[in-house]
Amino acid sequence: MRAVVQRVSQASVSVGGQVTGAIEGPGLLVLVGVTHDDTPAHARRLAAKLWGLRVLEDERSCSDLNAPLLVISQFTLYGDARKGRRPTWIAAAPGPVAEPLVEAVVTELRALGATVETGVFGADMKVALVNDGPITLILEV
Numbered sequence: 001m002r003a004v005v006q007r008v009s010q011a012s013v014s015v016g017g018q019v020t021g022a023i024e025g026p027g028l029l030v031l032v033g034v035t036h037d038d039t040p041a042h043a044r045r046l047a048a049k050l051w052g053l054r055v056l057e058d059e060r061s062c063s064d065l066n067a068p069l070l071v072i073s074q075f076t077l078y079g080d081a082r083k084g085r086r087p088t089w090i091a092a093a094p095g096p097v098a099e100p101l102v103e104a105v106v107t108e109l110r111a112l113g114a115t116v117e118t119g120v121f122g123a124d125m126k127v128a129l130v131n132d133g134p135i136t137l138i139l140e141v
Contacts, residue, residue, distance in 0.1 A: 011129035021117030033077025034098035047108030072119035
């Protein structure tokens, strides 16, 4: 699994003009991509990493501050544009594989005590955020 993590002071995601998830910071916006060999164990490790990641103010984590997370599926994180001008998506897991694993990350975070908002899997989403720092990391588990 791959995630782009941004420390935010606010973030929201909308589908068809309707907000489906929003957080007020400090918190994390997390874009999650799934590849073919990912498993529920990867989802658990990613959730634990996100919950304990010390990138909020004064090197604190979401678990320290009970800070919210906005988790959005993002298959394009496994896009490959090394050749030509058109990315290939062959490394991205198909929806029936990816959707339950993205949901597993959300479920694991909530089991750890996190407040989690989400987008809508597979939808055309509009994401708005205020990156705080800016701090942006790429995580792989």
